[in-house]
Amino acid sequence: MPDVRGGTVRILVVEDDAETAAYVARGLEEAGHVVDRATDGQDGLFLATGGGHDVMVVDRMLPKLDGLSLVRAVRAAGIATPVIFLTARTGVGDRVEGLEAGGDDYLAKPFAFAELLARINALARRPPMKQEITVLRVADLEMDLIRRAVTRSGKRIDLQPREFRLLEYLMRREGQVVTRTMLLEGVWDFHFDPKTSVVETHISRLRGKIDKGFARDLLHTVRGAGYVIRADG
Amino acid sequence: MAERNPRWAFARTTAFRVTLLHLVLTLAGTALVGGVAWWVTAGFAMRQAAQEIERGMGVLLQSGALSGARGVALSIEARLAADRNGQEYYLLAAPDGQRLAGNLSGVSSERGWREGAIRLPDGGETPVLMYAQPLPGGGALVVGRDLSAARALEQRLLASAVWVGGAVLLLGLAGGLLLGRSVARRAAAMEASLASVQGGDLDHRLVVGRGGDEFDRLAARINATLDRLQTLMSALREVTDDIAHDLRTPLTRLRQRLDEAARAPDPATIAAAQAEADRLLEIFAALLRIAQVESGTQRAGFAPVDLSAIAESVAEVYAPAAEERGQTLATAIAPGVMLTGDPALLTQMLANLVENAVRHGRSGGRIGLAITSDEVVVSDDGPGIPEAEREKVFRRFHRLDASRSTPGSGLGLALVRAVAELHGMEITLGDAAPGLRVRVALPRAA
Numbered sequence: 210m211p212d213v214r215g216g217t218v219r220i221l222v223v224e225d226d227a228e229t230a231a232y233v234a235r236g237l238e239e240a241g242h243v244v245d246r247a248t249d250g251q252d253g254l255f256l257a258t259g260g261g262h263d264v265m266v267v268d269r270m271l272p273k274l275d276g277l278s279l280v281r282a283v284r285a286a287g288i289a290t291p292v293i294f295l296t297a298r299t300g301v302g303d304r305v306e307g308l309e310a311g312g313d314d315y316l317a318k319p320f321a322f323a324e325l326l327a328r329i330n331a332l333a334r335r336p337p338m339k340q341e342i343t344v345l346r347v348a349d350l351e352m353d354l355i356r357r358a359v360t361r362s363g364k365r366i367d368l369q370p371r372e373f374r375l376l377e378y379l380m381r382r383e384g385q386v387v388t389r390t391m392l393l394e395g396v397w398d399f400h401f402d403p404k405t406s407v408v409e410t411h412i413s414r415l416r417g418k419i420d421k422g423f424a425r426d427l428l429h430t431v432r433g434a435g436y437v438i439r440a441d442g
Numbered sequence: 443m444a445e446r447n448p449r450w451a452f453a454r455t456t457a458f459r460v461t462l463l464h465l466v467l468t469l470a471g472t473a474l475v476g477g478v479a480w481w482v483t484a485g486f487a488m489r490q491a492a493q494e495i496e497r498g499m500g501v502l503l504q505s506g507a508l509s510g511a512r513g514v515a516l517s518i519e520a521r522l523a524a525d526r527n528g529q530e531y532y533l534l535a536a537p538d539g540q541r542l543a544g545n546l547s548g549v550s551s552e553r554g555w556r557e558g559a560i561r562l563p564d565g566g567e568t569p570v571l572m573y574a575q576p577l578p579g580g581g582a583l584v585v586g587r588d589l590s591a592a593r594a595l596e597q598r599l600l601a602s603a604v605w606v607g608g609a610v611l612l613l614g615l616a617g618g619l620l621l622g623r624s625v626a627r628r629a630a631a632m633e634a635s636l637a638s639v640q641g642g643d644l645d646h647r648l649v650v651g652r653g654g655d656e657f658d659r660l661a662a663r664i665n666a667t668l669d670r671l672q673t674l675m676s677a678l679r680e681v682t683d684d685i686a687h688d689l690r691t692p693l694t695r696l697r698q699r700l701d702e703a704a705r706a707p708d709p710a711t712i713a714a715a716q717a718e719a720d721r722l723l724e725i726f727a728a729l730l731r732i733a734q735v736e737s738g739t740q741r742a743g744f745a746p747v748d749l750s751a752i753a754e755s756v757a758e759v760y761a762p763a764a765e766e767r768g769q770t771l772a773t774a775i776a777p778g779v780m781l782t783g784d785p786a787l788l789t790q791m792l793a794n795l796v797e798n799a800v801r802h803g804r805s806g807g808r809i810g811l812a813i814t815s816d817e818v819v820v821s822d823d824g825p826g827i828p829e830a831e832r833e834k835v836f837r838r839f840h841r842l843d844a845s846r847s848t849p850g851s852g853l854g855l856a857l858v859r860a861v862a863e864l865h866g867m868e869i870t871l872g873d874a875a876p877g878l879r880v881r882v883a884l885p886r887a888a
Contacts, residue, residue: 305743317727319723369758371755371758371759397755397759398755398786398789399759399789399790399793400786400789400790401731401786401790401793402724403759403793403797404797404801404854405760405763405797405800405801406763407759407760407762407763410762410763410765410766411759411762414762
């Protein structure tokens, strides 16, 4: 299991398919999270307005009240809990629709559990205020977001603009597993899965620049899940 | 609903209904013309008689004023003597009602116009218009005119109106029936043809006459629609066959892996089974995506897109992967090439083309990505595609025998073409000598 650090995260899963719901809940509980479940949109809305959740996982197609309307209602009630949509529909327009309704992320079914977990973790720990951060630090690796300069142990590292974005994306999520798909979407705006190992090659290049020649590796591969940047081994 | 008797089918045709309406209007027009004719002929005769009566009355009253009842009587006698045709009628009555002069008797002497039948000396009757005027010293004067000529004219007019109306009605009705029948017959023929198409005979086509009338044009249009339908049907059948065929292989492999895992649970075997399942899901996702793109619904979300920026980004993503194979990715991207489209799909289109070039290009070779305001060209120096195969590679699941052993679903180019068509682009494959040259002609900027 990918490493999950920090306190317990309370998650509301609104999903009408019992098997998927059980699969998701079991996985999240194994990862140390607390899960509340609802099987239709109305119950989901009821539980969501009760508050206290850190992340909501909402299926798009739900009985009684569909996922989009549920999230719109939750947002209208002033609840800002991050929402991740699950859907069997993979259309490009559907994703935009979900984000416009107030969703924060979007995951098409079928999905690997590691993917969902990584995204939930990313949403649960999203720093509330980002704008004040001007320098990102992981151990002796430092990124100055204003001068757009990266140093490790005071030694300057030259990065291409896209490598800079990739590293920034990882460093903003220090200690969290970031999946290949998250990188494709977040760094390159690719909403599909290339057949070629583009992410792997970019990661290995980045690794060559930030880790090579230093005693300790910061950028790690998490088998079957993705990548993580962290200070401790 | 009333029972539909097929013998009256023509009565439900539009042509027949239009004819009926036309007929009603024609009859109304005929009636109007008849009315006017009546007014200018029969009406004229009546008005003429009335004028003569007024004139005669005026003259007689004048002579009465000059020379009294005696003068009036003399004038009446003189007029009657001059009236050879027996058209004029007079009566001068004394205050006691006795006839002093004239040829009328037994008529009312109350003031006003009236019409009456007068018995003739030969025993017949004739219609007469009369005006009676009481005299100042008692008694009355009545002047009348024979109306038989006017009445005869009215009779003839009425008779011709009936004949003309009847003829118009009959001709119109017959025309309507004929027209309705012919329209009904042609519509029935089209209906029968379409019914047999609906019944499964997709090759059946409507007969298109040489007249070029609206029925012929409609039939030609329906035939074109049927052609399109047939093309779509055969494409669908082809796709279904392809899907069935190409999903069988990974499903069989999945099944084998699961059998193996059931015998000896081993993480590697399970991982292999998972990989097969993922591959299947990936194929389904790709198929759904192609279907969605082909349906054209995405056009609604089109926005201005900077194709150059997308190409730069795609090149940047794939450059390391190409380098890893010793390939160089040479770009010649004109800045600011704008078009209207879906950025995510265009990204995927370019990515698929570059990815294809990276995967099928010669290792250590050169990959070109060039963009100008009218075309995108992606080339490699790999084995290329034989000319005979070039059209087929756009089909779903089509893979060249040479590339069967490399990973890939055979859906990449199908999606490329679907995206290109969605954006009104034309895609052609050519020879880069050696290698493949893919040219995507961009639509003319609006």
